[in-house]
Amino acid sequence: MSTLAIETVNLTCRFEDLTAVDSLNLQVKKGELFGLLGPNGAGKTTLINMLSTMILPSEGHAKVWDLDVKKTPSQVRQNIGVVFQGFTLDDRLSGRENLDIHGRLYGLSKHMRKQRIREVLELVELQDKADVLVKTYSGGMMRRLEIARGLMHHPKVLFLDEPTLGLDPQTRNHIWNYIRCLNRDENVTIMLTTHYMEEADHLCNRIAIIDSGRIQALDTPENLKNSLGGDVVKLVVDNEEIASALCRLYIKNGCAGNVHWKKSSIFITIKDGAHQIPHILTIASGANINILSVDLHRPTLDDVFLSHTGRAIREEETSEMGKFGFVFRTARR
Numbered sequence: 001m002s003t004l005a006i007e008t009v010n011l012t013c014r015f016e017d018l019t020a021v022d023s024l025n026l027q028v029k030k031g032e033l034f035g036l037l038g039p040n041g042a043g044k045t046t047l048i049n050m051l052s053t054m055i056l057p058s059e060g061h062a063k064v065w066d067l068d069v070k071k072t073p074s075q076v077r078q079n080i081g082v083v084f085q086g087f088t089l090d091d092r093l094s095g096r097e098n099l100d101i102h103g104r105l106y107g108l109s110k111h112m113r114k115q116r117i118r119e120v121l122e123l124v125e126l127q128d129k130a131d132v133l134v135k136t137y138s139g140g141m142m143r144r145l146e147i148a149r150g151l152m153h154h155p156k157v158l159f160l161d162e163p164t165l166g167l168d169p170q171t172r173n174h175i176w177n178y179i180r181c182l183n184r185d186e187n188v189t190i191m192l193t194t195h196y197m198e199e200a201d202h203l204c205n206r207i208a209i210i211d212s213g214r215i216q217a218l219d220t221p222e223n224l225k226n227s228l229g230g231d232v233v234k235l236v237v238d239n240e241e242i243a244s245a246l247c248r249l250y251i252k253n254g255c256a257g258n259v260h261w262k263k264s265s266i267f268i269t270i271k272d273g274a275h276q277i278p279h280i281l282t283i284a285s286g287a288n289i290n291i292l293s294v295d296l297h298r299p300t301l302d303d304v305f306l307s308h309t310g311r312a313i314r315e316e317e318t319s320e321m322g323k324f325g326f327v328f329r330t331a332r333r
């Protein structure tokens with residue numbers, strides 16, 4: 001038996017001239033809680049769709065629990081649970097009814113459905129709301145029910161596509177706890193996608209940072225952050241033009257490879273940042289550049305992403321939230 005839950009070899013998905021997933025090679029071990037972290041449009045959902053046999057790869061291979069997604073899609077589906085990015089519950093039915101339909105689709109007997117519904121509802125603490133119509137649920141409750149539904153048929157691998165998209169921080173925390181428990185107590189291998197770096201950081205054993213369909217970095221959250229090799233000094237100046245000029249100045253002064261700018265902010269990754277700040281400020285004042293603020297922090301995954309792609313993950317958040325709000329409104333009509 002392989003120790004891998006998911007393995008892809010040169011997995012590729014093209015939509016006409018756009019390559020959404022580009023020759024991806026990935027190995028996820030059994031029992032892992034693995035995260036795909038990347039901005040909107042990175043190719044996360046497309047990857048999940050290929051692994052869960054929703055769409056066919058254009059090229060390459062993928063195995064889930066040792067089963068080839070192209071050759072044995074129905075067997076793959078028996079072994080996986082999927083919680084899609086968009087809303088997929090029937091809100092005119094109760095929570096229990098939604099779960100029961102899913103159990104029937106997977107051929108569970110009446111007795112097994114009854115027992116499993118009780119178990120999964122308990123897992124996500126929705127017992128009290130089981131017989132209430134889903135349209136009266138909050139966003140967080142709907143998400144919990146979707147996770148419960150994904151677990152109905154005891155999957156070996158659970159795919160969670162943006163499990164906390166658009167939820168408030170408290171609800172998000174709550175859902176993180178369920179995800180951790182599932183992974184630990186139900187022994188489910190989990191692959192989740194997210195563009196929230198805190199989510200990937202808090203939850204995942206390992207993270208693949210993905211952008212433009214490619215893996216930019218892959219490691220444990222700690223190793224990814226340590227890989228930057230120092231502290232991050234963030235400077236804010238008056239505008240983007242000044243930021244880029246100052247950035248070039250720092251590169252000229254020997255910080256090549258460790259300096260990035262984003263809008264009017266400059267990020268310098270440097271060993272022993274606190275001691276370097278005076279030197280950094282001297283260079284700016286020597287060029288008559290006014291520094292509005294200075295901040296020193298340990299690298300975050302956002303800094304890691306920035307250093308690999310020159311872009312920030314964060315700026316994508318607002319548009320995604322809007323998208324999810326729309327999904328809920330449509331569902332609640």
Ligand SMILES: Nc1ncnc2c1ncn2[C@@H]1O[C@H](COP(=O)(O)OP(=O)(O)O)[C@@H](O)[C@H]1O
Binds near residue numbers: 038
């Ligand atoms: N069915 C489709 N047809 C054409 N383009 C698509 C389709 N699905 C996704 N894309 C494009 O593929 C890229 C990756 O999308 P997606 O996998 O949804 O990214 P993510 O989930 O990381 O936000 C985007 O540029 C998106 O517009």
Ligand SMILES: [Mg+2]
Binds near residue numbers: 045046085161
């Ligand atoms: Mg997506």
